[in-house]
Amino acid sequence: MATDMTLIWFSGSPPCWRVMIALEEKNLQGYNQKLLDFLKGEHKSQEVLDINPRGQLPAFKHGNNILNESYAACLYLEEQFKSQGTRLIPMAAPEQALTYQRMFEGENALRDVFPEGERHDSSLKRHREALTAELKLWEGYLEKLGAGSYLAGKNFTLADVVVFPCIAYKNYPRLAGYYGLLKERPSVKTSWPKNWLETPQAEDKLKDI
Amino acid sequence: MATDMTLIWFSGSPPCWRVMIALEEKNLQGYNQKLLDFLKGEHKSQEVLDINPRGQLPAFKHGNNILNESYAACLYLEEQFKSQGTRLIPMAAPEQALTYQRMFEGENALRDVFPEGERHDSSLKRHREALTAELKLWEGYLEKLGAGSYLAGKNFTLADVVVFPCIAYKNYPRLAGYYGLLKERPSVKTSWPKNWLETPQAEDKLKDI
The missing domain is CATH 1.20.1050.10 (Glutathione S-transferase Yfyf (Class Pi); Chain A, domain 2)
Structure with missing residues (x-):
């Protein structure tokens, strides 16, 4: 269980969706998550700004490591959990x-x-x-x-x-x-x-x- | 000598410069290179289009492997030549x-x-x-x-x-x-x-x- 991970996300945001797919593929279910409402401006809250100073989602943390850019989060998850779940970067x-x-x-x-x-x-x-x-x-x-x-x-x-x-x-x-x-x-x-x-x-x- | 690599580039293009820095850091000097003139539209030539169908530079090949996106080329070079030159993705x-x-x-x-x-x-x-x-x-x-x-x-x-x-x-x-x-x-x-x-x-x- 990935209880040391937290994802704050929007529904329907491609960058958020990428991180969620990567988490599933790497068998990292059970992470903490919080779904925000874009139309209510909830992504400009202090909670989000503390993780992502640009006030954008996804905001993702693994322990103290912050990865708010979806490509960064996906590459990090693959590299840190290389032998777990689906191998996402082929070796050949x-x-x-x-x-x-x-x-x-x-x-x-x-x-x-x-x-x-x-x-x-x-x-x-x-x-x-x-x-x-x-x-x-x-x-x-x-x-x-x-x-x-x-x-x-x-x-x-x-x-x-x-x-x-x-x-x-x-x-x-x-x-x-x-x-x-x-x-x-x-x-x-x-x-x-x-x-x-x-x-x-x-x-x-x-x-x- | 990286004679199995070819880079077609513009001078002053940040994406081209990235690939050149990465090649240097990984001790991959001696690659084939061709400097084109953007103002003359040389990047729309068939030679470039054969590598990059969008007609953009950099156009980069390692053997038959094509990497035209600067981030893709940099990540590939680091992964393929991990223990050569500077380690560019920290392990910790x-x-x-x-x-x-x-x-x-x-x-x-x-x-x-x-x-x-x-x-x-x-x-x-x-x-x-x-x-x-x-x-x-x-x-x-x-x-x-x-x-x-x-x-x-x-x-x-x-x-x-x-x-x-x-x-x-x-x-x-x-x-x-x-x-x-x-x-x-x-x-x-x-x-x-x-x-x-x-x-x-x-x-x-x-x-x-």
Whole structure:
């Protein structure tokens, strides 16, 4: 039981979801957790600021070690609990290279097309084109790897942990196959944002791409 | 000699500089390299697109393994050459957590205040305020660690490799001390962008912050 860990999170936040999937994959259930309400501004509380001076979530602690950035938390959990649960960074160089490459392509490219606070209609056309081009690239990656593949090959890796929460729901043929593969995975199923089950992506102006 | 590695790069690109520092720190000199001219659009050539379909640099290959994202390349080099050169990810949990945390704080927070292609004067005030707040945080981190510290403590880590190219030149007291510590480091000195030596930050509208 991971009683020396604490996660403060939002439901429906991809960065929070990543940390929750990683915790499940590493068999680190039983951590302390606190679900906050973004709309009430609860993430600007002193409790959060004490862990994360930027007042953002996730806020994650393992003992006295603070890891508020989702990629940092995932890499740390893999490194500290390497032989526990799923091995998330492959040891063989080709698979390891692809895992790291896809992890950061996901972060950089998908972030560029979803800039926070920039969802004005004026920029929507630009985002729409960029997102379409980007999703076609990911379709191509999955097509090349073959049916039933994860993002870095035959095994579930940290690339899936961090990228799935961003691309899961996009309606492209191979991404849809990938979605089907991951939605039944226990770590993903357990941590699926409850508000997405109720009103899936209701707020997403780019949801039809 | 790292003759099985190829790096295509721009001078003055923080992501390219990161990979070059990591290669130096891991004693991987002698790699094949090609310096391109951004203004001539040379990064949209077929040679680059064959490695990086987004036509961005760095484009980096180790044998057949492709790592175009600077963080991916740095993590891969550390993992594949762990016992060679400088150990860039500390093994002890507290130092490791801080290294990962600072690596991604650098990526996320500093990126948010330097959005590419968004340097219009209209958004300059907002960026200026955000950057000032952000740099004050980093000043505080360095102050807490004490004089002569690197970003994650007493040792040079991957946090320095990836964050230094973004914050090096900012004129804050502790950041200036940190700059003084790193500018004489062989890996940093060897890879310092030549055009920055000639016209340091001439293009940076936020340089006076």
